[in-house]
Amino acid sequence: MDKNLNVWLDNLLQEIEGIKFRRKSTRRVRIDVAMDALPTLLELLQGRASYVHLSAITCVDWPDDGEFELVYHVWSYETQSLVSAHTRIPRDPGVYLSIYDLYEPAAFFERDIHEMFGVFFEGSPDMEKFILTEWDGPPPMRKEFDSEAFVNQQFEWQPYHPDWLKELEEEGGGVTTRPEDIRW
Amino acid sequence: MKDIKKIEIIQRPPPPEPARRTNPLARVFDELVRFCQSRSMFMLHYCTGCGAIELPPAMTSRFDMERLGIQPMVTPRQADILLVTGYVSVKTLKRIILTYEQMPSPKYVIGICSCTVNGGMYWQSYATAKVLKDYIPVDVYIAGCMPRPEAVISGLRALMEDIRTGRGDAWKKYYQNYDFYLGNQQRLFGEKWQTPTDVIAEAHHYGMMTDQTLGEHTDLLEQNEVPLDALRTRLKARTE
Amino acid sequence: MRPENYQAVNHPPSNEYELNFGPNHPGIEGNYAFKVKLNGDRVLEARADGGYLHRGFEKLMEGRLWIQNIALVPRICVPDPVPMEVCYALAIEELCGLEVPERAQWIRVMQLEMSRVAAHLFAFGGHAATTGMYTPMFWGIADRDLILDRFEELTGGRVYHIYNIPGGVRRDLPEGYLGRLSGLLDYLESRLPDYDNLFFTNQVFVRRARDVGTMTQAQALKWGVTGPNLRATGLALDVRRDDPYLVYGRLEFDVPTEAGGDALARNLVRRSELQQSIHILRQVIDRLPEIDGPIRCPIPNPLAWNVPAGEAYTRVESSKGELAYYVVSTGGGKPYRVHVRGPSSMHAVQVLERLAVGSRLEDIAQIMFSLDACPPEVDR
Numbered sequence: 050m051d052k053n054l055n056v057w058l059d060n061l062l063q064e065i066e067g068i069k070f071r072r073k074s075t076r077r078v079r080i081d082v083a084m085d086a087l088p089t090l091l092e093l094l095q096g097r098a099s100y101v102h103l104s105a106i107t108c109v110d111w112p113d114d115g116e117f118e119l120v121y122h123v124w125s126y127e128t129q130s131l132v133s134a135h136t137r138i139p140r141d142p143g144v145y146l147s148i149y150d151l152y153e154p155a156a157f158f159e160r161d162i163h164e165m166f167g168v169f170f171e172g173s174p175d176m177e178k179f180i181l182t183e184w185d186g187p188p189p190m191r192k193e194f195d196s197e198a199f200v201n202q203q204f205e206w207q208p209y210h211p212d213w214l215k216e217l218e219e220e221g222g223g224v225t226t227r228p229e230d231i232r233w
Numbered sequence: 234m235k236d237i238k239k240i241e242i243i244q245r246p247p248p249p250e251p252a253r254r255t256n257p258l259a260r261v262f263d264e265l266v267r268f269c270q271s272r273s274m275f276m277l278h279y280c281t282g283c284g285a286i287e288l289p290p291a292m293t294s295r296f297d298m299e300r301l302g303i304q305p306m307v308t309p310r311q312a313d314i315l316l317v318t319g320y321v322s323v324k325t326l327k328r329i330i331l332t333y334e335q336m337p338s339p340k341y342v343i344g345i346c347s348c349t350v351n352g353g354m355y356w357q358s359y360a361t362a363k364v365l366k367d368y369i370p371v372d373v374y375i376a377g378c379m380p381r382p383e384a385v386i387s388g389l390r391a392l393m394e395d396i397r398t399g400r401g402d403a404w405k406k407y408y409q410n411y412d413f414y415l416g417n418q419q420r421l422f423g424e425k426w427q428t429p430t431d432v433i434a435e436a437h438h439y440g441m442m443t444d445q446t447l448g449e450h451t452d453l454l455e456q457n458e459v460p461l462d463a464l465r466t467r468l469k470a471r472t473e
Numbered sequence: 474m475r476p477e478n479y480q481a482v483n484h485p486p487s488n489e490y491e492l493n494f495g496p497n498h499p500g501i502e503g504n505y506a507f508k509v510k511l512n513g514d515r516v517l518e519a520r521a522d523g524g525y526l527h528r529g530f531e532k533l534m535e536g537r538l539w540i541q542n543i544a545l546v547p548r549i550c551v552p553d554p555v556p557m558e559v560c561y562a563l564a565i566e567e568l569c570g571l572e573v574p575e576r577a578q579w580i581r582v583m584q585l586e587m588s589r590v591a592a593h594l595f596a597f598g599g600h601a602a603t604t605g606m607y608t609p610m611f612w613g614i615a616d617r618d619l620i621l622d623r624f625e626e627l628t629g630g631r632v633y634h635i636y637n638i639p640g641g642v643r644r645d646l647p648e649g650y651l652g653r654l655s656g657l658l659d660y661l662e663s664r665l666p667d668y669d670n671l672f673f674t675n676q677v678f679v680r681r682a683r684d685v686g687t688m689t690q691a692q693a694l695k696w697g698v699t700g701p702n703l704r705a706t707g708l709a710l711d712v713r714r715d716d717p718y719l720v721y722g723r724l725e726f727d728v729p730t731e732a733g734g735d736a737l738a739r740n741l742v743r744r745s746e747l748q749q750s751i752h753i754l755r756q757v758i759d760r761l762p763e764i765d766g767p768i769r770c771p772i773p774n775p776l777a778w779n780v781p782a783g784e785a786y787t788r789v790e791s792s793k794g795e796l797a798y799y800v801v802s803t804g805g806g807k808p809y810r811v812h813v814r815g816p817s818s819m820h821a822v823q824v825l826e827r828l829a830v831g832s833r834l835e836d837i838a839q840i841m842f843s844l845d846a847c848p849p850e851v852d853r
Contacts, residue, residue: 105814107799154697180524183324196359204363207351279497283551293614307499325525
C-alpha cells in the first residue's frame, strides 16, 4: 500500500513542470520549486496526497546569492513519508505568502521567521514579536549579524584580573597566566 | 603547575560590630533574631532558567530542603531568597529586577549555575546578560552546569551561615550603590528604564543613603519619569 | 517611580479585565507567560508571551564546531535532554553517511526510553502539584531521581549527559549496569499501581481533569499536535513506529491511545507510556548483552571535522511529541544552519491559546501541564 502510494506520488510529481524532484530515501523526498508555485504544490500535497502535518518551516539565509531559502517540511501520516519543499525568495524585500490557510501550524513558524530573519509573510494572522519583544536590533539570525561582536559591545565581562589580584601580584603572589592563554 | 607562584588565601572581612546599645541584652536579641532568620527562609518560586530543574529534587523528599527551614513561596512580597537559576536573558532580567525590588528587606540573592557568574556557555549569545552581580547584588554563587541538589543545599547552608553571623548584607549594597546598579540597568534597557518601586525612598527609610546612592543615573530616572498609564496589553492579534 | 507621581488609572467601565499570568507564577511550567482577558474567571482571550528563555541556540550553533554543539543541544529541553542529543547526532550521521554500530544504537534506545520515563514522571508530578496534590509530585520526582542516578552512573551527568556523539556513544556500559537498571525497572513497575491509586484513578484528580482543555481529533491534526497529546485524541501515531529510527523497527511495543482528548486522557496516555517504556527497556536489557562490537564508528578528528555539504531532516519522538532537526552543511567545520522543531512550539503557543479560551483561569495551569509544554523548546 505504502509502496504504491509512493510510486503514484513520484509519477505525479515528475509530471509537473518546473519542479525538481529527488527521492532521498523511502521516507524523504526533496522538491525544489519556484516561489510562485509553492502554495499550489502544498495545496496539492495536502489535498490530494494526504500530507496533512506541517512539521516545520525553516528559513536558511544565503547572503551571497541574495536569497532566503524557505523549506516546508510536510509529513503524511498515510504514506509515512516527508516532503521537504525548498523554495528561494529574494532577500530584498523579503516578503512571501503565508500558508496559514492550508496549515495552521504555519502561524508560529512564520512569526518566528519574521522576527529572526525579517521575512514578512502576507496573510499570516499574527506577525507580532513573540520571543524578541525587548530587542530592537537587526533580525539576529541573518548571517550579517555578528553575535560575538554585539556581545562585546553590549555586555561587560566578568573581570578575571581584579584589583585585589593585582595587589597580590605586586607583593609577589597571585596566579600568572601565560600570554597565549589570555582570552580577553 | 610551575606557573602558580603563591596563592594568598583571601580572608573574609570580619562580621561588623553591632552598634553600641544601652540594653545589656541587645546583643543576645540580635543573635537570636539572626538565628531565627537563618532558620526560616522562603524561597521565591521563580524558575528563571534551566537550573530550576534541580530544585524540585532539592525540595522534595530525597534531598529535602525543608529540613533546613527553606520552603518555596509563590509571591515575591513574602519571599526572602531570590534564586536566579541559570542564564538570564535580557527579557528575564527585567522581571528579575522588578521581582527583586518588590521583595521586602532583608533579601538575599543566590546565583545558581555558571551562567550567572560569567555567561557560562552562552557567552556568545546576544540574548543573555553575562554578569548578574552588575545588575543586582548577589550573596552566594553556586557554580556548575548544573549544580547538583547537594551543591544547591550547600550553597543555601553557606547563606544561612552568613545570615547567622551577620555577613549576609548584600541587599544593603543595592541601596548604598543604587546609582551603579541603575546605571548598568539603563545601559542594557535604555535610558527610559523605570521600575514601579521607589528604591531611593526605601534607602531613606532604611537609613542607607550614601553618596553612591544618588548620581547621574538616578537623575536620569527622575527626568524620564512618567505617570502610570492604563495597562496597554494588546491581546487581539494584529492582522496586517 | 516616586509615590507623589502615582495617579489613579482610568480604566473603561467593564466586567472584563486583563491579567498577566506568569512568568513569575507557580502554575507556569518553566519561565513563560500569558496575557489573559477575563470575565469573572472565564478566559475570553489568551495570548502566550514567550522568549524569557531565549538564548539564540540556532545562532550559537552556527558559531561553534559540529562536536561542540553536542554540549549545547541538551540545554534546549531541560526535562528531556536525550532526544535532543540523539536527533542532532542522527542528522550529522545522515550527512556524513556514518553507520552507527548496533550496540550503540541499542544503548541510545535505552537512554531515550529512560529519559522518557523520567520526563513523564516529572510531567505527571507537575500536573498533580498544579491541582493541589503534592504527594504525587513528591513521589514522581523521587522516583525520577532514581533514573537520574542510573544516568549519572552511565554518563557522569545527572541532567545533561552529552553522551551521544555522532557515530555512537561515548562510553560502554559499566560492569553490572543492566542488572541495576533491571532492578530499577522492577521497582518502577511495582510503583505503577500505587500511582494509579494515588493519582490516575483518584476521583479528586479525575473529576478535576475531565473535560478540561478538550480537543477533538480533527482539531489536533489541524493544529499540528503531536506525541502523547495527539494520542490522547485516539490516533495511534508515533514517530517511533511511523518513521523508525535506530532499532525501534525491531522492538515490540504498543502505541497507547485514549479517546477523551482532555487533560485526563493526556495523563492516562502518559501513564500507559510509562508501562510501554519499561517494556521496551526490558527488551533492551534482554538483547544488549548478546550484541558485541564497538560502541562508535571511527570519526575524523572532531576538532577539524568538515561535514560534507548537504541537508538532513531527522525526527525523533521525544516525551513531548515530534522533535526534529533540520541541519544544513556547506562542507565547513561549523553548521551553516540548524533549525530545531520542538514539539512544544505548537503545544505551548497556538494549542494552549486556543484551549485556554472558554476555560477557567485556574485551569490554564492544568492545561499547560497536561500538554507537557516545555518553554525552552519554544524559545530556544
